[in-house]
Every structure is written in structure tokens, then in C-alpha cells.
Amino acid sequence: MIKFGTAESIDNPIMTSIIATSIDNESQSSWQQQLANLITDSQQLIDYLQLPQSYRASIDAAIEAFPLRVPMAFLQRINKGDPHDPLLKQVLPLDTELNSHPHYSLDPLQELNANPVPGIIHKYHGRVLLMPTRACAIHCRYCFRRHFPYDDNTPSRQEWQKSLNYLREDPTIEEVILSGGDPLAASDRQLEWLCQQISDIPHIKRLRIHSRLPIVLPDRIDENFLRWSSASRLQMIMVVHSNHAQEIDQHVGLALNKMQQNGFIIFNQTVLLRDINNNLNILSALSKRLIETGVIPYYLHLLDKVQGAEHFDINRDEAIELHRQLRDTLPGYMVPRLVQELAGEGSKTLIR
Ligand SMILES: *Cc1c(COP(=O)(O)O)cnc(C)c1O
Numbered sequence: 256m257i258k259f260g261t262a263e264s265i266d267n268p269i270m271t272s273i274i275a276t277s278i279d280n281e282s283q284s285s286w287q288q289q290l291a292n293l294i295t296d297s298q299q300l301i302d303y304l305q306l307p308q309s310y311r312a313s314i315d316a317a318i319e320a321f322p323l324r325v326p327m328a329f330l331q332r333i334n335k336g337d338p339h340d341p342l343l344k345q346v347l348p349l350d351t352e353l354n355s356h357p358h359y360s361l362d363p364l365q366e367l368n369a370n371p372v373p374g375i376i377h378k379y380h381g382r383v384l385l386m387p388t389r390a391c392a393i394h395c396r397y398c399f400r401r402h403f404p405y406d407d408n409t410p411s412r413q414e415w416q417k418s419l420n421y422l423r424e425d426p427t428i429e430e431v432i433l434s435g436g437d438p439l440a441a442s443d444r445q446l447e448w449l450c451q452q453i454s455d456i457p458h459i460k461r462l463r464i465h466s467r468l469p470i471v472l473p474d475r476i477d478e479n480f481l482r483w484s485s486a487s488r489l490q491m492i493m494v495v496h497s498n499h500a501q502e503i504d505q506h507v508g509l510a511l512n513k514m515q516q517n518g519f520i521i522f523n524q525t526v527l528l529r530d531i532n533n534n535l536n537i538l539s540a541l542s543k544r545l546i547e548t549g550v551i552p553y554y555l556h557l558l559d560k561v562q563g564a565e566h567f568d569i570n571r572d573e574a575i576e577l578h579r580q581l582r583d584t585l586p587g588y589m590v591p592r593l594v595q596e597l598a599g600e601g602s603k604t605l606i607r
Contacts, residue, residue, distance in 0.1 A: 317348030399559035473510035
């Protein structure tokens with residue numbers, strides 16, 4: 256809320272500068288407001304980005320199956336009037352998503368089979384995925400959970416007890432991974448409560464958050480989030496998701512720095528996407544930008560074959576060749592592991 260000074264205080268140079276600062280801060284709305292004001296309408300998208308009006312029918316057809324959702328903070332990094340912008344392509348709905356294809360599935364990772372309790376996925380040794388919310392700030396068109404039945408997977412407080420009991424009863428679990436949806440779309444009140452419950456389980460050492468919010472809506476990393484996350488006895492790990500250096504502007508860089516200053520180790524995962532980042536220079540620039548902001552490139556994923564995402568897929572041999580070129584170009588610590596998630600395996604599968 257903007258507080259206006261009295262005439263007297265405005266004459267005072269110190270007060271004037273305090274008021275100016277508070278107005279500046281207020282011009283950036285809170286993350287909750289930004290999340291409530293996502294772009295969801297085809298015409299808004301076309302107008303804001305100056306796209307051809309002819310896109311409208313294609314967008315409208317696609318968003319009936321998987322809605323449009325993009326934060327303004329992400330749209331601002333897209334070049335206006337450029338239908339080939341690499342950030343735009345990740346979020347632009349196209350009617351080609353509706354074509355069905357025999358090798359693409361609704362549940363490519365067979366996660367529904369690994370769902371012992373609603374809201375939990377336990378596939379790998381020592382770590383378990385929890386889903387605090389089905390909501391996400393951005394709908395990436397290649398999302399492998401675009402068909403996931405989240406309605407059955409948003410536990411109530413009472414159902415959380417089942418998930419927490421599952422964690423309590425298995426002493427091999429050392430790490431809880433918050434996934435989603437996007438876990439940072441949940442409120443700090445809910446996350447702080449959950450983190451407290453988890454930290455009360457002695458065999459759990461680490462809390463890992465898989466989130467795209469620090470990239471697409473960096474104001475999410477506010478004082479309140481930093482307060483509760485840095486107060487926990489659990490080691491905090493953040494895995495962000497960025498596909499292109501253009502996503503990591505100064506504002507995002509600041510959010511990443513703040514997390515590091517508060518004890519987070521930060522990794523990044525990227526999805527290899529046709530005509531967005533399947534290019535040596537683009538992947539190198541991304542790794543360099545990540546390291547510049549203190550983030551370690553972790554995984555480079557082959558696309559999960561989910562219905563609607565065929566137009567993003569690249570050929571496996573091309574991916575292997577690109578990865579070889581990356582290794583020949585960059586210091587080893589800048590080269591993410593090329594992986595694929597195969598249903599039924601005990602870890603991500605290294606591709607080479
Ligand atoms: C990817 C994934 C993890 C985490 O794997 P790491 O290799 O530890 O990053 C855990 N559980 C599930 C179900 C996953 O898909």
C-alpha cells in the first residue's frame with residue numbers, strides 16, 4: 256500500500272526520498288498479485304507481443320486442452336513481434352499439439368504406477384517426490400505432466416499425514432523433493448508447515464525444491480520465503496528450470512544470488528527443445544550464464560514423449576552429437592548430463 260506523506264514531510268528531503276523509494280517498490284506488485292494476474296487469454300498474448308492476428312484460432316484450439324498461463328515477468332523478456340523468439344515458443348499454444356502420435360503417451364513416465372499415496376511419487380532410492388500443489392505459474396507446452404490428474408493429487412492437511420507417515424516409516428529416505436505443479440506456487444504458510452513436518456523426521460537430511468518460479472517469476476524469492484527456508488535444519492537445494500540464457504535477466508540473477516546467500520545450492524535442468532535450444536552456441540551461452548549466476552548445470556533432458564509435444568522433439572543422435580560438441584567446448588563443470596527418464600529405471604538414464 257502506498258502511504259502518502261503530509262505536505263510537511265514532502266518538504267523534508269529525507270522523507271521525500273523515503274516516499275520515492277516506497278513508491279518504486281510498490282510499482283512492482285507482490286508475487287501473489289503477479290500469480291493472480293497471469294496472461295491466460297489468446298488476444299492478450301497477441302496484443303502484448305504484437306503477434307499476427309492469424310495465430311488466434313490455433314492458440315484457442317490448443318488452450319482448450321491445456322490452458323495458456325504465462326507470468327508478465329516472463330513475457331517481458333520476449334522480443335515483441337518475433338514469432339520465433341525462443342522464450343515465446345516454450346509457451347505459445349499451437350493447434351499441432353492436438354495431433355495424436357502413436358509413440359507419444361498421456362503418462363510417458365508411468366508415474367501413475369509409482370503413486371503409493373496421493374501426492375507422492377517414490378521411484379528412486381533415498382528420495383521421494385512430494386507434490387504440494389497442482390498449480391503452476393507457467394504452462395510450458397512440452398510439460399510431461401500436462402495430462403497428469405492433479406485433481407487426485409492435491410492432498411488436504413489430513414491426507415498430508417498419510418504422506419508424512421510414508422516418509423516416517425521408510426528410514427532409507429534421506430531427501431524429499433518438492434515438485435508439482437510448481438511447489439513455489441503454494442503459499443509460504445503451507446510450505447513452511449510442510450518443511451517443519453519433514454524436518455521433524457530425523458532420517459531426512461535434505462529438502463530439494465524443483466521449481467521454475469525463480470526463473471519465470473523471480474519476485475517469488477522474497478523475504479518471507481528466505482526466512483523460513485534458511486531457518487530449517489534441513490539442507491536446502493533448489494533445482495531451477497531454464498532452457499535459454501535470455502531467460503536469466505538481471506532480476507532473475509538477483510533472486511538466484513539471494514538464495515545462495517541464504518545457503519541454497521542451486522542446480523539447473525534444461526529440456527532439449529527443437530528450434531529453441533538445440534544448438535551449440537545457445538547451450539554454451541546458457542551454461543556460461545548459469546555459472547555466472549552461481550548455478551550448476553545439472554541435467555539436459557531428452558524430451559519426454561508426451562502427447563502434444565512432438566513438435567519439440569529432436570532426434571537422439573542429434574542430441575548425442577550436440578552433447579559431444581558441448582564437452583569439446585566447455586569446462587567440464589559447465590556440461591550438464593544428457594539424460595532421459597525411462598519408465599521402470601532406478602535413476603535417470605545417461606545417454607551417450
Ligand atoms: C528425476 C526424479 C528424481 C530425482 O532424480 P535425481 O537424479 O536425484 O535428480 C526423483 N524422483 C523422481 C520420480 C524423478 O523423476
